[in-house]
Amino acid sequence: MIRGRLLSCRPFFHSSLVAPMPSHHPSARKVLTGLTGLLLIGLALALGSGVTRLDWVALLRDPLGQANAGQALILWQLRLPRVLLAGLIGAALAMTGAAMQGLFRNPLADPSIIGVTSGASLGASVVIAGLSMFGVGAGTLGLSGLIAGAFLGGLITSALVYRMASAGGGTSVVMMLLVGLAVAALAGAVNSALAFVVDNEALRRISLWQMGGLTGASWQQVQMAAVLMLPALLLLPRQALALDALLLGESEARHLGVDVTAVQRQLIVLVVLAVAAAVALAGVIAFIGLIVPHMLRLWLGPQHRLLLPASGLAGALLLVLADVLARSLLPPAELPLGILTALLGAPLFLSLLRQRQLFLPA
C-alpha cells in the first residue's frame, strides 16, 4: 500500500518518519514552538515600533478606528502589510537558502551568492527599463512584469549555475561561486548600461529598488508575496528526506529511491519563484539565506525536516527585526533593508570562508 508513494507525497512532519534525534539535539516540537513564539513577539514589536506611537488601548477598543482614523490607518494600511511582507520574504529567503544548500550539497549555496538573485534583479531591471520606455508605471502590470522578469532571470541563472557547477558528478564550489560572480558582473554592467538608456524617473526607481527595502509595502504586495512564496514555504519541507539523501550525492540518493531529476526540477522552480518574488518586491536582500540556515545547522544539525521549517521561522523573525532596525536607526529616514542585511551578513560570510573544512571536502 505504500507502493508508488513517492517521497514528495509524504506529509513533511509524519511522526513515524522522524528518526530518534540524538539526545543533545533539542526536540523538533520544542524548537518550532519556541521559534513561533519568538516570531509572534517580533511581529508585535514591529507593529508597535515606528515614528508614530500607537495608542494600543484606543486601538483595541476601536480597532477599525472610527474615532482615531489616523492611527488605524497607520496600523492596518502601513505597518501590518509591511511587517507581514518582511516576514514572508524573510521566511522565503531563509528556507530557499537552506534548500539550495542541500541541492548543491554545499553550505555556501545561497541564492544571493551563486547569482540567482543577481540574475533575478537583472531580469527585473530590464523589465523596469522596458516598461518605462513604453510609458507604463508601477501599478499591477508593472509589478507582475517585474516578477516575470525576475523569475526568468533567476531561472536562467540557476540552470546555468547548476549545469556548470555539477558537470563532473560532484558540485564544484569554485565553479558555483565564479558563475555567481560572472552573473553579478553582467547584472552590474547591464544596470550601468541602462542608466544611459532610460529616463531619470526609471533610473531612480531601479536604484532605489536595488538597494532593497519595504518602503512601499501594501496589501497588494503582501498578496503577491503570499501567492508566489507559499508554494515554496509549504512544499519545500515535503522534500526534506530527499534533500537529506541528496547530501550523500546524486547517485546515492537515486539508490535510496529518490527521483533525483524530478526533485531537482521541483526545488529549483519553487526556489526561483520565491526568490524572484522577493527580488521583485523588495530588491536584493542578501545573506539571509546564508546566515539563518548556517546558524540553525550548528544548533539543530543538518536534517532538513527540522532545518527547513526552522529556517523559515527564524528567517521571518530576522527580517522583521532587521526592518525594525532599518526604520529606527535614522528616524524619520529609513536605511534600505538590503544594505543592513549586507552589513550584517558579509562579515559572517567571510568568517564562514575561513572555516574551509565546512564546505570543501577533506
Added chain:
Amino acid sequence: MSHLRLRDVELNLGARNCLAGINLDLEAGQLMCLLGPNGAGKSSLIKLASGEWTADAGEVHLLGRPLARWSARERARCLAVLPQHSSLSFPFRAREVVGLGRIPHASGARADGELVERAMRALGVWSLADKPYPRLSGGERQRVQLARVLSQVWPQHDQCERGVLLLDEPTAGLDWAHRIELMVLLRQLADEGLAIMLVLHDLNLALGHADQVGVLHCGGLAALGPPQAVLTSELIAAVFSVQAVILPHPLTGRPVIV
C-alpha cells in the same frame, strides 16, 4: 529465479567497448566477488547492475523483473548500493547517516532506530553513533557508509527478505582486521538470504569467503565460478600477469595464494 540476472550485457563508453557479453546470475545466499585488474570494468558492471547506467545491449533483471520497470522507491527497498567514493561534508551524526538507509522504507522511527543500531553494531561503529561524520577517519566513514547500505536491506526485516547488496570496493580504507571481519559479516548476511556482489582486490579474501568469483579482463568475464575452481595460477598469470602459487594453509589446509 535468481535475484540479479545479467544477460549478454554490453556497455559502450565513447568509442571504447567497455563491457561486452556479460552473463551472470546472482542467487539468494550467494556472496560473489568481482576481481580483475584496474580498468577491467568492475565498477562499470556494478553501475549497470544497480541501474545507475543503462546497458547498451542485453538485459538486467532484478528479482525477475527488468530493472527499468522498477520504480526508484521500490527498487531501493530491495537493492542497496555502496559506490566507490562518497563525499558528505555536512555535519550529520554517524547514526543519522546510517538512518538515511531507511528512507525508502517508512517503517517507523522505532524499527528504523533498532535496525540502525544493529547495522552499526555489526560494523563496530555503534560507539561512534553521535560523532559528526566529517570528523571520522577514512576507515570509520567507510564502515558507517557500509552500515547505511546494510540497514537499507537488512535481512531480518520483513520488507526486504529478498535483498540484493552491491558493494564497490567495500574494503577500501579498512585495516586488515576490519577487512576480514567485514567478509565474515557479509558471509553471515548472505547465509541469511541476501544476495551480495562486491568488487575486491584481495584475491585471498575472495578465495576464503566468496562462493562465486567473477574475473573481469578487458571488458569481458574471463571466468566465473567457485573460487577454488576459478582462481588457478594459470588464470592469475593470464589476467594479472603475476606468477602466483596456490598452497594449502599450514593450519587450516585451505588454499592460499602466494
